[in-house]
Amino acid sequence: MASSNDLDIVNVTKRFGSHAAVEDVSFSVAPGEFFSILGPSGCGKTTLMRMIAGFEHPTSGDIRIRDRSMIGVPANRRPVNMVFQSLALFPMMSVGENVAYGMTCRGVGRAEADERAARMLERVGLNGFGHRQVTALSGGQRQRVAIARCLVLEPTLVLLDEPLGALDLKLREHMKIELKQLQGTFNTTFAYITHDQSEALVMSDRIAVMNGGRFEQIGSPRDLYHNPGTPFVASFVGETNRWRGAVSGAADRGLSVRLSSGVLAQGRGDAKTGDALCFVRPEAIALAAEAGALQILPNRFEGRVSAVLFDGANSSLLINAAGFDEPIRAVLPQAGPLAGITVGAPIHVGWTADAMKVFAA
Amino acid sequence: MTSARRLTLFLMMAPAILWLGLLIVLPHVEILILSFSERVAPRVYQFGFGNYLEFFTEPLYWRTFARTAIMSILVTAITLLLAFPIALYIARVARGRVKAMLLLLCLLPFWVSELVRTLGWMMLLRETGLISYLLRATGLATQPVELLYNDGAVILGLVYGGLLFMIVPLANALESLDPSVVEAGYDLGGSRATVLRRIVIPHAMPGIVAGSIIVFMLTVGNFATPVLLGGKNGLWFTEQIYAQFITRFNWPQGAAFGMLLLLLSSAIVWAGLRLTGQGLGTTLRQA
Ligand SMILES: Nc1ncnc2c1ncn2[C@@H]1O[C@H](COP(=O)(O)OP(=O)(O)O)[C@@H](O)[C@H]1O
Ligand SMILES: [Mg+2]
Numbered sequence: 001m002a003s004s005n006d007l008d009i010v011n012v013t014k015r016f017g018s019h020a021a022v023e024d025v026s027f028s029v030a031p032g033e034f035f036s037i038l039g040p041s042g043c044g045k046t047t048l049m050r051m052i053a054g055f056e057h058p059t060s061g062d063i064r065i066r067d068r069s070m071i072g073v074p075a076n077r078r079p080v081n082m083v084f085q086s087l088a089l090f091p092m093m094s095v096g097e098n099v100a101y102g103m104t105c106r107g108v109g110r111a112e113a114d115e116r117a118a119r120m121l122e123r124v125g126l127n128g129f130g131h132r133q134v135t136a137l138s139g140g141q142r143q144r145v146a147i148a149r150c151l152v153l154e155p156t157l158v159l160l161d162e163p164l165g166a167l168d169l170k171l172r173e174h175m176k177i178e179l180k181q182l183q184g185t186f187n188t189t190f191a192y193i194t195h196d197q198s199e200a201l202v203m204s205d206r207i208a209v210m211n212g213g214r215f216e217q218i219g220s221p222r223d224l225y226h227n228p229g230t231p232f233v234a235s236f237v238g239e240t241n242r243w244r245g246a247v248s249g250a251a252d253r254g255l256s257v258r259l260s261s262g263v264l265a266q267g268r269g270d271a272k273t274g275d276a277l278c279f280v281r282p283e284a285i286a287l288a289a290e291a292g293a294l295q296i297l298p299n300r301f302e303g304r305v306s307a308v309l310f311d312g313a314n315s316s317l318l319i320n321a322a323g324f325d326e327p328i329r330a331v332l333p334q335a336g337p338l339a340g341i342t343v344g345a346p347i348h349v350g351w352t353a354d355a356m357k358v359f360a361a
Numbered sequence: 362m363t364s365a366r367r368l369t370l371f372l373m374m375a376p377a378i379l380w381l382g383l384l385i386v387l388p389h390v391e392i393l394i395l396s397f398s399e400r401v402a403p404r405v406y407q408f409g410f411g412n413y414l415e416f417f418t419e420p421l422y423w424r425t426f427a428r429t430a431i432m433s434i435l436v437t438a439i440t441l442l443l444a445f446p447i448a449l450y451i452a453r454v455a456r457g458r459v460k461a462m463l464l465l466l467c468l469l470p471f472w473v474s475e476l477v478r479t480l481g482w483m484m485l486l487r488e489t490g491l492i493s494y495l496l497r498a499t500g501l502a503t504q505p506v507e508l509l510y511n512d513g514a515v516i517l518g519l520v521y522g523g524l525l526f527m528i529v530p531l532a533n534a535l536e537s538l539d540p541s542v543v544e545a546g547y548d549l550g551g552s553r554a555t556v557l558r559r560i561v562i563p564h565a566m567p568g569i570v571a572g573s574i575i576v577f578m579l580t581v582g583n584f585a586t587p588v589l590l591g592g593k594n595g596l597w598f599t600e601q602i603y604a605q606f607i608t609r610f611n612w613p614q615g616a617a618f619g620m621l622l623l624l625l626s627s628a629i630v631w632a633g634l635r636l637t638g639q640g641l642g643t644t645l646r647q648a
Pocket of ligand 1 (some may be wrong): 016021045046047048
């Protein structure tokens with residue numbers, strides 16, 4: 001079967017001894033797509049990347065790039081280039097030589113390689129940096145050299161292994177946007193791995209959430225955020241409230257869940273009976289000073305503010321309410337009437353049944 | 362600085378200063394002075410360049426000198442070629458106990474003195490030795506083979522003696538190379554040869570230069586190995602110095618030869634550093 005994808009991973013498994021670092025993973029990346037693999041540290045992301053790049057060999061399964069199997073193709077013959085976690089710039093070469101290196105490996109003449117390297121540096125905003133030593137660059141500049149070094153080879157696929165991990169927060173926010181723009185202007189397919197859900201959400205066309213060597217779910221950022229398929233995805237992607245309970249039966253619209261100390265709540269999910277985990281996004285929780293304002297919501301509770309977490313536009317409240325094993329976290333709009341609320345104040349909270357995802361525990 | 366602290370500093374420095382002064386500077390100054398005293402009559406000496414002139418006018422002397430220099434460079438090059446893959450293996454492939462074992466294995470020959478080590482080679486290489494016996498036993502030779510007393514034997518012995526001093530700085534330098542830098546070299550399309558030439562060797566350069574300087578100096582100044590393994594064909598410059606001092610009892614001539622040897626080592630080390638663009642500081646740190 002011919003595939004129009006840039007990358008097809010087919011049932012790939014990688015074992016180190018008896019430990020499966022990557023287990024039966026399949027996915028495809030379409031041309032021009034920004035595809036992210038998101039997962040906690042140690043879940044097998046780097047191992048998966050290294051198999052695509054050719055530094056590890058799958059125990060079983062197939063890796064196909066533009067429909068050509070890469071099994072047995074050495075790393076230096078694959079049409080993929082990698083931006084390493086440590087960037088791995090060549091410290092013995094100048095910035096220009098770093099970028100020209102790949103071209104000279106392919107037999108491009110010295111003069112032409114230098115010229116193309118200079119043009120590429122210009123495109124990533126490093127005009128005139130060709131003669132600098134890589135050690136004399138700032139974090140963000142080194143980042144750009146590492147990416148320029150790959151893009152200049154016009155690979156089918158660029159692999160990026162947590163390239164922003166070493167940067168400070170401010171620069172990371174900036175580089176997120178810059179990376180996305182670079183990917184757009186070069187129209188190159190990116191496979192990006194990260195443990196930072198915000199990086200994945202901001203940049204990706206599609207995200208695969210990985211846990212313990214397996215893929216939990218693949219979908220668009222919106223899709224993963226609003227319709228998580230597993231409890232892991234629900235808690236790993238974005239902020240969320242998480243409570244334990246037990247399914248007590250089907251209600252008129254979805255499920256009815258009895259939380260640990262007896263309170264009933266309405267939600268949606270596939271769990272039919274038994275222990276359950278309930279997830280509600282903090283921004284889906286409506287706040288009101290009086291119970292009347294929340295009359296239309298099926299889930300309504302009363303509590304007291306236990307903490308105000310001020311963080312500008314991301315400010316939130318922690319609310320202690322009877323029947324919940326964890327405090328309820330709710331976004332506190334800084335433009336609303338409750339902006340000035342203080343610890344200890346009584347408050348009413350509520351949410352729709354659609355906002356509460358219920359999974360079997 | 363208080364005077365007490367200055368005193369402490371002085372006391373701490375004293376052994377080093379004594380070491381440098383008594384063992385290195387003083388004898389060399391003495392040798393330098395001695396080398397300029399000419400014998401004009403028995404027991405009568407005067408200042409002059411005669412000892413140095415003698416070196417240039419007597420072909421045996423300067424030929425031995427040139428031969429020592431060229432052979433030493435050759436030995437250094439062979440040692441480097443042999444040591445590089447070993448160091449690469451120790452630094453990048455071997456792990457944990459295997460690595461420690463390999464380094465120990467390199468060190469093992471140095472537990473016996475140089476003399477005994479060289480005598481060991483003589484046992485193996487002589488006409489009635491093991492290798493000659495094996496060659497006859499396997500039918501590769503019909504008569505006893507003398508493997509001693511030629512340049513090959515001298516080079517073999519010197520390379521063997523220098524190997525460790527090349528491996529250690531090389532392995533040190535290679536160990537500090539980030540594995541992902543090597544992988545990036547392949548990832549961007551480099552072949553093994555390209556990665557070696559453009560990434561591994563440039564990175565190891567300080568180690569290469571440090572090891573080469575050490576091995577070169579040890580080789581140039583070696584005495585026992587060329588004498589024992591080369592016999593009268595050894596023709597090492599240190600033998601000439603020995604002969605002047607001990608056999609001929611012509612100390613000023615021996616002193617002049619000593620100064621020339623020092624000059625030779627310094628010149629070649631300097632040329633080596635210039636050629637590879639390395640500083641003495643970075644090189645010493647690597648060694
Ligand atoms: N070469 C290896 N040998 C043995 N185990 C390995 C090797 N590489 C990775 N692992 C193991 O595989 C798992 C996944 O590692 P990795 O892919 O680096 O995770 P991530 O990049 O998601 O943090 C880890 O438990 C790690 O210890
Ligand atoms: Mg990783």
